[in-house]
Amino acid sequence: MTSKIIGVGNYIPPETITNLFFDKHHFINKNGESLKEANDIIARKLKEITGIEERRYASEHQVTSDLGLIAAQKAIENSKIDPETLDYIIFAHNFGDVRFGTVQSDSVPSLASRVKHLLKIKNNFCVAYDVLFGCPGWIEGVIQANAFIKAGIAKRCLVIGAETLSRVVDIHDRDSMIYADGAGAAILEISGDDSGIQSHLSASYTLNEKDYLYFGKSYNNESCPDTRYIKMDGRKIYEFALVNVADAMKKCMDASGYSIDQLDKIIIHQANEKMDEAIVKRFYQLYDLPMPENIMPMVINKLGNSSVATIPSLLTMILNGELPTHEIKEGHVVLFASVGAGMNINAFVYKF
Template identity: 85%
Template sequence: MTSKITGVGNYIPSETITRLFFDNHIFLNEQGVLLKDDNAAITSKLQKITGIEERRYANSTQVTSDLGLIAAQAAIENSGVDPETLDYIIFAHNFGDVRFGTIQSDAVPSLASRVKHLLKIRNNFCVAYDVLFGCPGWLEGVIQANAFIRSGIAKKCLVIGAETLSRVVDVHDRDSMIYADGAGAVVLEANADDDSGIKSHLSASHTLNEKDFLFFGKSYNNESCPDTKYIKMDGRKIYEFALVNVPDAMKKCLDSSGYSINELNKIIIHQANEKMDEAIVDRFYQLYDVPTPENIMPMVISKLGNSSVATIPTLLTMILNDELELHNIKKGDVVLFASVGAGMNINALVYKF
C-alpha cells in the first residue's frame, strides 16, 4: 500500500507586484537607521541574491483560507473524488487569516474547518485540522496524510498549503520584498494497483540553537509601529543552516527510498531563495560525487516570490499541467521534494509518479 497523488490544484493571485511597488518604501536597518543605498539599488541587489523579479499578492478581499479553498476545489476536480469521501483535510499555514489592512490573525476555527465548511461537506468523520510547521508545513501535511493512509486510518486525504505573507511583513524591512501569497493542494489516495506513490520521507526539527532564525519581531521603524510584530529572519544564518543540513537530509531520504542518484528525474524544492536552492542542490549532488544535471530543479520564484507552504504544491501543479516549458513529469519518474523553514524544520520526500 502506498499513498498516491490523484489530483493537484493551485491558486496564483492575480496581483503582480514588481520592484516599482517598493519605490517609495523607507527601508531601515535593525537599528532604525535609513539604508545607505537608494531603493532602486536595494531592489536590484535583492533580485540578484534571491532571483525574485516579481511576486503575487492576494487582493484586498481575500484571506488565506479563501486562497486555500480555490486550490482545494481545483485539486478535488482534478482527482475526480467525491468530497464527501475525504477522510482528512489538512491545511498547512503559519499565520491564519489576516485581513487586508489589519494586523490580527484569525485562526479559530481552523482554516481546514473553514475550507470543509465552504466545500459543504456533510461527513462529520472527515477530520479537518491545521499544521504549523514553517515553510515545510505542506510537505509535512503530506507526510502525515501518508501515515494515515499507510496505517489504514484513511483512504483519501486533501492536503492544502496556503499563505498571505504580504499581510505580515514589515514595510521598512527590505526582506519584505521576498514574501508572496499563494495556495496549492493535492488529493492523496491509497494505492495498491501499481508501484507509484510515496517511497520514503524524512523530517527534522533543529531547535536547540536554531529556533529563532525565523521569528516574529518588531518593526525597524520604532516610531510609527512600536508594538506591532512582523515576520523577521536572520538571512545569513538560515542560508548557512540550509546549505549544511538540507542536502544531507535529501541524501538520507533518497538513500532510504531504494533509488539511486542516477534514477532521480526532478527535485522540487521550496522556493525560498534561488541562489540558496541552487547551492543546496549542487551540494546534494556533491555528496554523491556526481555533477548536477541540467534542468533537474524547476524554479518559479522569479515570478511568484516566496509563498511559504504554497511554493511546492503550486510548482507541482504547474509542472503536471504542462505550464513550464523546460520541465515535465511523466509516468515512472522519480521526484525528490525538500523544504526548510521556521523552526528550524526540514523535510524531504521521494515520490514515484
C-alpha cells in the same frame, strides 16, 4: 503499502507586484537607521541574490483560507472525486487569516474547518485540522496524510498549503520584498502499485536555530512596539540550509531504494534561487556528482516566496504543462524538500 497523489490544484493571486512597487519604501536596518543604498539598487541586489523580479499578492477581499479553498476545489476537480469521500483535510499555513489592512491573525476555527464548511462537506468524520510547521508545512501535511493512509485509518486526504505573507511583513524591512501570497493543494489515496511516496524524512533543529525566523517588531522605532512582523536572519538560514537540507535530502534519497542517477526532478521550496541552487549542488556533491542541467524547476522569479504554497503550486504548474522546459511523466522519480521556521526540514521521494 503507500499513498499517491491523484489530483492537484493551485491558486496564483491576480495582483502582480514588481520590484518597482518598493521604489518609494523607506527601508531601515534593525538598528533603526535608514539604508544608505537607493531603493533601485536594493531591488537589483534582491534580484541578483534571490532571483525575484515579481511576486503575487492576494486581492484585498481575500484571506488565506479563501486562497486555500480555490486550490482545494481545483484539486478535487482534477482528481474527479466526491469530496464527501475525504477522510482528512489538512491545511498547512503559519499566520492564519489576516484581513487586509489589519494586523490580527484569525485561526479559530481552523482554516481547514473553514475550507470544509465552504466545500459543503456533510461527512462529520472528515477530520479537518491545521499544521503550523514553517515553510515545510505542506510536505509535513503530506507525510501525515501518508501515515494515516498506511495505518488504514484514512483512504483519502486533502492537503492544502496557503499563505498571505503580504499581510505580515514590515514595510521598512527589505526582506519583506521576497514574500508573496498563494495556495496549492493535493489529494492523496492508497496506491495500488509501486507509485507514490517511497520514503520521507522530517527534522526540527531548535537548540540553537529556533529564532532564525521569528516574529519581531518593526525596524521603524516610531511604529507600534506591540505589533510583530515576520523577521529572519538570512545569513544564518543560508548557512544552515546549505548543509542540513542537502544532508537530509541524501538520507531520504538513500532510504527510497532508488539511486541518484534515477532521480528525474527536485522540487524544492522556492525560498531563494541562489540558496536552492547551492543546496542542490551540495546534494549532488555528496554523491561526487555535478548538478544535472534542468533538474530543479524554479518559479520564484515571477511568484516570489509564498511559504507552504510554493511546492504544491509548482507541482501543479508542472503537471498542467505550464512550464515548457519541465515535465513529469509516469515512472519519474521526484525528490521534494523544504526548510523553514522552526528550524524545520523535511523531504520525501515520490514515484509518479
